[in-house]
Amino acid sequence: MSMIKTDKLIYEYAKLDDEGNVIGTNRAIDAVDLEVEPGQFVAILGHNGSGKSTLAKQLNAILTPTEGTVWVAGRNTKEPENIWDVRQSAGMVFQNPDNQIIGTVVEEDVGFGPENLGVPTDEIWTRVEESLKKVGMIEYRHHSPNKLSGGQKQRVAIAGVIAMRPQCIVLDEPTAMLDPNGRKEVLRTVEELRKKEKVTVILITHYMEEVVGADRVIVMDKGSIVMEGSPKRIFSRVEELKKYRLDVPQATLLAYELQKKGVKLPDGILSTEELVEALCQLN
Amino acid sequence: MSIKLENINYVYSEGTAYRKQALKDVSIEIPHGQFVGIIGHTGSGKSTLIQHLNGLIKATDGVYYFNGENVYADGYNMKSLRNQVGLVFQYPEHQLFEIDVLSDVCFGPKNQGLSKEECEKRAREALEAVGFPGKFYSQSPFDLSGGQKRRVAIAGVLAMRPKVLVLDEPTAGLDPAGRDEILDQIAKLHKESGMTVILVSHSMEDIAKYVDRIIVMNQGSKLFDGTPKEVFSHYKELENVGLAAPQVTYIMHALKERGFRVDTSVTTIDEAVEEIAKVL
Known part of the structure; x- marks a missing residue:
């Protein structure tokens, strides 16, 4: 069974006038x-505005389709009785860590999700400890989230999601919103979850370097998927991406600029190592 | 309109258990017309530092001279300082509030006591300078895309005709093309108007591409201050304080290790292309 499947998914935002009357629609997906x-x-x-975030919100039923269907772990997100299962299967992490953290102590914040799922107290604490270990934040369990760096806050937010044991x-x-180190911390955490826990990861980003390790890259424009393939294939289409x-x-x-100057490099170079290796081959 | 900070110290919540020294003995001189980048990890003191520049916060200790005048002296005209140093906060579009784009940009000059005609003239100029299309002037700012909202917010500060423009992460959350457009426009503005521009950013690639000088903050102190080439040559130390060099700089170092005789001080793609072409 697919983790996520969408079929002719369409989503339209309602355009409202000053009095709140619907005056039209805006097709985001x-x-x-x-x-x-x-x-x-x-x-x-x-x-910005291509429909990425709207699509993400469809994946844990924050939004449900105007037309078409979304299944998360085989469950149709349109069925109201599926909503808790859908949200437990697909956890979300947003851009601004400050909007997602609600606890006054790190471990309480992480326990909030499982508590809402009705997990027994002992089990909540086991999960909190496990999740904080997985994101490398266990030594901060008694700290106030306010005093953490951006990268640390985002890792706490991720721990809060994995405490719900999503697939x-x-x-x-x-x-x-993170500095270079914070970015690295978050990506390393995501990478580990994927490798060790086999969690499915859907990452939306504007930083192209973060995409290099993905199995598949999807490019959206005007609410549709316009490019799809491995990072190597997608990033060899420089002009189209621009x-x-x-x-x-x-x-x-x-590599692309060097190719334009006549240097015979292969297409689809993604990393420092690959470029250096290819240039060494030339010499 | 030179800026001179002398031994600036700033302490948050003095006298409480939460006391935190955000700036320690920071001295910086910025002559008029420079394009300066400020980098540093979260909590390094960057935002505290830039809020000193237009007098939003006052140093606990130390002196700030703006254009040779002591800002902290009795009777100094703070209002004139704020008119001359424009500060664009992070996510400035959260501060948009007017019913249409033009009125929003007029808000600053209106508060400077200018006539309606003059306000509109300046607002139009500012919107033009950030590349905002004229046909949307009467739209509600809330109906715009993220990149356009950001432009309107920056124009709102520019309309006050500051001599010094300070931007705190102006491209956070924008797509790559939006990022390049806004930075290109700021660079053009800097070149044409000769104003001082101070850019705070987490993107080392952007900083390397645009600025003349980089100031690196770490734990409230100035760690490095120099041209991008000088600063990024300390890439190992930068990594230790949560930063990095642009990816091209790492590529050049890796090539050198493999026996290519390239200059490792390269910080932009254009320089790297030239340098590699030379040795192939």
């Missing part, structure tokens, strides 16, 4: 067919 297998790491790219985590620009207001990692851009 336009006939998206998406299938994500358990354990996959799928990255979603797209410019899938959807991260909507989790690193946009058309969609995107970019490529610096190593890829450098």
